[in-house]
Amino acid sequence: MKFSGLKNTVATVLGGLMISQAGAVLAHNQAGSFTTGLAAGIDFYQVSCFDDGAGAPSYAEAQVKDMTANSSKVGIVLQKGTTPCTANKCAQASTDTTDTDAAYSPLIRVTQGSGVYNLFVSHSTAGTDSYDVQVHCKTATNVHTGTSVSSKQQQ
Amino acid sequence: MRIVKKPEMGIPILVMMSSLAVAAGNVLANDASNADSRAVFNSLESLQISCNANESQESNRELSAKLMNLASSNNPLDRVSALSQLAGKGSVDANIVQKILQAALRDPDSNVRAQAVYALAQQNCADVPLILEQALQDSELSVRLMAVDSLSADEKGASLLEQALSDEEEAVRELAAMKLETSSK
Numbered sequence: 001m002k003f004s005g006l007k008n009t010v011a012t013v014l015g016g017l018m019i020s021q022a023g024a025v026l027a028h029n030q031a032g033s034f035t036t037g038l039a040a041g042i043d044f045y046q047v048s049c050f051d052d053g054a055g056a057p058s059y060a061e062a063q064v065k066d067m068t069a070n071s072s073k074v075g076i077v078l079q080k081g082t083t084p085c086t087a088n089k090c091a092q093a094s095t096d097t098t099d100t101d102a103a104y105s106p107l108i109r110v111t112q113g114s115g116v117y118n119l120f121v122s123h124s125t126a127g128t129d130s131y132d133v134q135v136h137c138k139t140a141t142n143v144h145t146g147t148s149v150s151s152k153q154q155q
Numbered sequence: 156m157r158i159v160k161k162p163e164m165g166i167p168i169l170v171m172m173s174s175l176a177v178a179a180g181n182v183l184a185n186d187a188s189n190a191d192s193r194a195v196f197n198s199l200e201s202l203q204i205s206c207n208a209n210e211s212q213e214s215n216r217e218l219s220a221k222l223m224n225l226a227s228s229n230n231p232l233d234r235v236s237a238l239s240q241l242a243g244k245g246s247v248d249a250n251i252v253q254k255i256l257q258a259a260l261r262d263p264d265s266n267v268r269a270q271a272v273y274a275l276a277q278q279n280c281a282d283v284p285l286i287l288e289q290a291l292q293d294s295e296l297s298v299r300l301m302a303v304d305s306l307s308a309d310e311k312g313a314s315l316l317e318q319a320l321s322d323e324e325e326a327v328r329e330l331a332a333m334k335l336e337t338s339s340k
Contacts, residue, residue, distance in 0.1 A: 037300050037326030039333075067232070068266075069239035070273050070304045100243030102236070126330035127304060128269065128297040130235070 028147050033130040034123055034155060039072075041155035043121040047078075049114050049137030052146030059111035060147075062119060062135040066099035072127035073097055075105070077120040078135075080112035088112060095124075096131075104134060119149075196294040199260040199268060199286070206253040206280040214248040222247060226255040231264040238270040242277045252278055265295035272298060276305035284311045291315060296324050303330045308338030 034041040049057035066074035075095035085091075092108035110117060123129045137147040218240075225237035238259055241247060256278070259271035272290045276283050283305075290302035303319050306312040316338075319331035 035296075037296055037324065037330075039326075039329060067235065067239070069242040069270060070301060072304075100239050102240075125333060126326045127300055128266070128326075130266070 028135050028149065030119075030133040030135065030149050030151075031131070032121065032133075032151075032154065033068075033128060035128055036155055037126050037128050038155070039123070039126045041123065042153065043151075043155060044153035045119040045121070045133075046150045046152055047117040047119050047135050047137070048146075048148045048150070049117065050146035050148075051114065054143050054145040055139035055141070057114040057137045057145050058140040059109050059113075060117045060135060060137050061107055061109040062133060063094055063104040063107045064096050064121065064134075065102070065104045065132045066096040066123075067130040067132060068128065069100045070127045070129070072123045072125045072129050073099060074121065074123045074129050074131045076108070076133060077122075078108055078110045078117055079120070080110055080115065080117040099129075104132075195265075196292070197261070197268065198289045198292040198294075198298070199272070202260055202286055202289060204253060204257055204260070204275065204280055204282070204286065206249050206256065206275075206278050213246060214251075215246045216248075218246065219248045219251045222255060223251055226258065231262075231267055234259065234262065234264070234267045235270045238267065238274045242270070242274040249279075253280075256280070265293075265297050268293070269295070269297035269301040272301040273305050284315070287312075288315055291319060291322075296326065299324070299327050300330060303327055303334065306334065308334070313338065 030045060032043050034043070047060055047062075049060055051057065060078060060080070062076055062078045064074055064076045073095055075093060077091055077093045079091035081090040088111040090110065090112065092110050094105040094108045096103075096105035119133065119135060121131060121133060135147065135149060137145050139145050222237045222240060225233045225240075228234055228237075237255060241252065241255060256271055256275050259267050259274075262268050262271070272287070275286060280286075287302045287305055290298050293299055293302070299319070299322060303316065306315050306319075313335065316331045316335050319327055320335075322328050322331070
């Protein structure tokens with residue numbers, strides 16, 4: 001699996017810090033691809049949500065863009081299950097079903113506080129799909145807070 | 156070199172077969188000092204394509220210009236993006252479709268070539284089965300995977316899918332087997 005940057009290294013993704021008149025926008029993008037082409041390929045990332053001064057994390061949200069037009073569709077599962085999942089879901093899934101446009105899949109949110117969230121990226125069938133995942137940790141008042149992404153498995 | 160003449164196209168399509176392409180020096184080798192280097196063979200480099208306008212759609216000038224700009228970018232990701240949007244069968248001028256695809260089949264980036272194969276199969280272009288057959292001979296996994304993905308379940312397509320079952324890469328074999336299984340149902 002090709003990892004844009006250093007493979008299996010912690011990627012503190014602070015790409016795209018853009019300050020505009022509207023205020024600060026933090027973009028956390030994780031690009032990757034399934035270069036083995038196998039349908040069983042799964043890329044696995046861990047997303048750490050922490051208080052960087054903006055406030056305690058309440059939830060993580062993510063969405064994926066399938067950047068390769070073919071039969072195979074790219075999807076994600078965001079999961080954190082350290083507490084009983086009765087009040088809030090421990091996992092959510094999202095798939096980019098239209099890979100011929102520049103739009104991302106529906107945004108998913110898992111509200112499990114601070115700590116490490118698991119992010120799995122898969123594709124529906126064999127193919128050398130490329131993708132871009134946007135992931136953010138936010139406070140209960142939807143303020144962006146500390147987010148770091150670590151690659152654990154590339155297939 | 157084989158000359159295929161399509162009467163309805165009015166344009167002769169020159170198809171240089173892979174053996175001649177190899178003889179013409181289309182086997183590219185990386186720096187010999189690099190122990191990991193291996194021969195790269197772009198099976199599509201010498202193909203000439205011809206695409207027809209879709210009469211049921213009026214071309215969108217804005218979209219055509221946008222895709223042309225993206226396809227001319229120095230960034231391979233932009234070029235892939237142009238081709239993936241082209242695969243969406245948007246109303247793009249046939250001449251621009253042909254220009255973009257022709258250049259993309261010769262692109263040094265295998266991901267661009269792979270996306271070109273898929274986009275071409277979605278367009279109203281001539282000799283798609285022949286081009287896919289050529290793409291199956293490419294040295295790059297991504298190109299061969301896209302060729303298998305683009306094959307239809309007709310007699311010619313099924314024959315090429317059978318051929319892909321003996322590809323050296325498991326992913327290509329896996330996709331070909333899945334497509335054959337699906338088409339047999």
